[in-house]
Amino acid sequence: LEAVKSGATGYLLKSASTDELIDAVRRTAAGDPVFTPGLAGLVLGEYRRLASEPAQAAGSGEPGAPQLTDRETEVLRLVAKGLSYKQIAERLVISHRTVQNHVQNTLGKLQLHNRVELVRYAIERGLDDE
Known part of the structure; x- marks a missing residue:
């Protein structure tokens, strides 16, 4: 397979x-x-x-899009709003490293290469406005 x-x-x-x-x-x-x-x-x-199988990604509503966890979607929204990893960690009461892990997992699931592409992805889907 x-x-x-x-x-x-x-x-x-x-x-x-x-x-x-x-x-x-x-x-x-x-x-x-x-x-x-x-x-x-x-x-x-x-x-x-x-x-x-239902193929709805959390936060995107697009058929066939990768499944993001609620936390990955939450971190993605905050990244798209321009918050640093440290600011996101403080806001969500998690460690800076955990934020980095969520971002890396999200990059992998979305097949993106860096934070800039991630922000563009989120903005195109309106996740920075929520």
């Missing part, structure tokens, strides 16, 4: 026969996806499961 999430359009097990391998190479060369029946069922089942 991780290979598919990373962009693989097919996957063949080591136990595949020579004929299966040759067929897979030909199909891949033609641009067709290649999965063994068992693996195809596993992949389809996983996508079915993901499609049936």
Whole structure:
């Protein structure tokens, strides 16, 4: 599943026969996806499961957006308002390091690289006004 999430359009097990391998190479060369029946069922089942889950991110209301915890959303709002980590820590009565951890977790979930991108993300979604 991780290979598919990373962009693989097919996957063949080591136990595949020579004929299966040759067929897979030909199909891949033609641009067709290649999965063994068992693996195809596993992949389809996983996508079915993901499609049936509610995909609302805390604070964003966007379908398919990453799930942020309430605390991560709260920290994100304060970052967007321009507060320093120290000010956020004091306001939420948590440590400066905990604020940094929340910011790093949020950056990872949103696939952003720095605080500037994080602030832009929050402002675009109106989180600095709440």
